[in-house]
Amino acid sequence: MEEASQNTETVKKVFIQTYGCQMNEYDTEKMFEVLKHQNYFQTDSREDADLIILNTCSIREKAENKVYSELGRLRKLKSVKPELKIGVGGCVAQQEGKAILRREASVDFVFGTDNLFELPEMLKKVSRGQEIIQTKRHARQKVRNFIPEYAFQQTQHHGIKAHLAITKGCNNHCSFCVVPFTRGIEVSREPENILAEAQRLTSAGTREICLLGQNVNSYKANGVDFVELLHRLDELENLQRLRFISPHPKDFHEELADAFVTLPSLCEQMHLPLQSGSDRILRRMRRWYTMETFYEKVAMLRDRLPEATLSTDLIVGFPGETEEEFEMTMEAVRTIRFDLIYSFKYSTRPGTRAAEYPEHLAEDVKSKRLQILLETQGKIVQEKNEALVGSIQEVLVQGKHYRKNSITGRTRGNHSVHINDSCAIAGDLLSVRITGALHNSLEAEIISKSTVLS
Numbered sequence: 001m002e003e004a005s006q007n008t009e010t011v012k013k014v015f016i017q018t019y020g021c022q023m024n025e026y027d028t029e030k031m032f033e034v035l036k037h038q039n040y041f042q043t044d045s046r047e048d049a050d051l052i053i054l055n056t057c058s059i060r061e062k063a064e065n066k067v068y069s070e071l072g073r074l075r076k077l078k079s080v081k082p083e084l085k086i087g088v089g090g091c092v093a094q095q096e097g098k099a100i101l102r103r104e105a106s107v108d109f110v111f112g113t114d115n116l117f118e119l120p121e122m123l124k125k126v127s128r129g130q131e132i133i134q135t136k137r138h139a140r141q142k143v144r145n146f147i148p149e150y151a152f153q154q155t156q157h158h159g160i161k162a163h164l165a166i167t168k169g170c171n172n173h174c175s176f177c178v179v180p181f182t183r184g185i186e187v188s189r190e191p192e193n194i195l196a197e198a199q200r201l202t203s204a205g206t207r208e209i210c211l212l213g214q215n216v217n218s219y220k221a222n223g224v225d226f227v228e229l230l231h232r233l234d235e236l237e238n239l240q241r242l243r244f245i246s247p248h249p250k251d252f253h254e255e256l257a258d259a260f261v262t263l264p265s266l267c268e269q270m271h272l273p274l275q276s277g278s279d280r281i282l283r284r285m286r287r288w289y290t291m292e293t294f295y296e297k298v299a300m301l302r303d304r305l306p307e308a309t310l311s312t313d314l315i316v317g318f319p320g321e322t323e324e325e326f327e328m329t330m331e332a333v334r335t336i337r338f339d340l341i342y343s344f345k346y347s348t349r350p351g352t353r354a355a356e357y358p359e360h361l362a363e364d365v366k367s368k369r370l371q372i373l374l375e376t377q378g379k380i381v382q383e384k385n386e387a388l389v390g391s392i393q394e395v396l397v398q399g400k401h402y403r404k405n406s407i408t409g410r411t412r413g414n415h416s417v418h419i420n421d422s423c424a425i426a427g428d429l430l431s432v433r434i435t436g437a438l439h440n441s442l443e444a445e446i447i448s449k450s451t452v453l454s
């Protein structure tokens, strides 16, 4: 439980349930910061809370359904604790707005992805018995400090790893994606504001920062582009590792590939979302690259850094995807040999272009394709992990492993590593030898503790 920063007799407890992506996790952190200024303690118990917020995700139907199931459970809690306040924020809130209040009477307020810093005013109105729907978008500016400074001035220790949002929203309108509707147009944050937050994090003990944005590598603000921003962050004292997610292949160019070689903190790991191996499906997805250009981008990275790990996103069963087109995706997977894939069955999202496309595939066809993909990828990961046995890796320790006398950490390539040794603590940087390959992780022994950072 975190302590509230101010101390008056009206201290309350807040529980926030987060769904979805890292951007939502980041927004939740900021909500806690805002609420701390309102004398709210963080609690891990719904039953104990005076305020419950669901920070929702609408990227897939399943995630959206979870929100309504949770609201059903909270209705029962509120029936025995009528003073409990319930708020719904995030992407479902942005899209559904009033419909949530109509559907679920126990909800007191609904707020959109642009409105989390308005929580204090909303809560005041809620305490006066007003029903609130705050989903108004802020001005359509391309550059804006969407995280006010007070929200990262706390001395709170964020841990060894932290996320840091540099853009929000997206202008790409891929035909399957709701993000442009739920998060709005792309806004880049001023570099000074980003650097101030990064400085704040590293001073508080963070050693690895992962930059966040829906299309992170299209960042541009006040004449600073994404590569320049990476250069500036790399200069921060005590920042050991820098990563970013999620880039778009169309904005991955030579200068960015070079940065992987020239910037010591930039980890040898890249997420490059492919989505499909078929050019026709890519066009229907509005992805604006072909397989030929995608292979060129992969080569651009691997020519410079053959050992870099590469992950991707894949959607199977997109409307109209034929067996041959699915096989093209499989061919890409076998050829590129990604280290990690995030794969999903296509899920219809109301309001998107793809929702209107004909030829939606049956669920069992999508499930079968996903299973084939996962089986193939599972073998590739096992082989790639086994090839790492005997190699020397740098591991940033994250903390204790659930196994007794063990610790866990990550390589620069972002492999999860377990070490049967408890002589290091979170923040230590180790040189290790990989001794074993498991399905989703590696085992290692310590060679030396090259730097103690904590």
Ligand code: SF4
Binding pocket: 170, 171, 172, 173, 174, 177, 178, 179, 180, 214, 215, 248
């Ligand atoms: S680039 Fe990413 S966030 Fe933007 S519309 Fe496409 S899938 Fe959605």
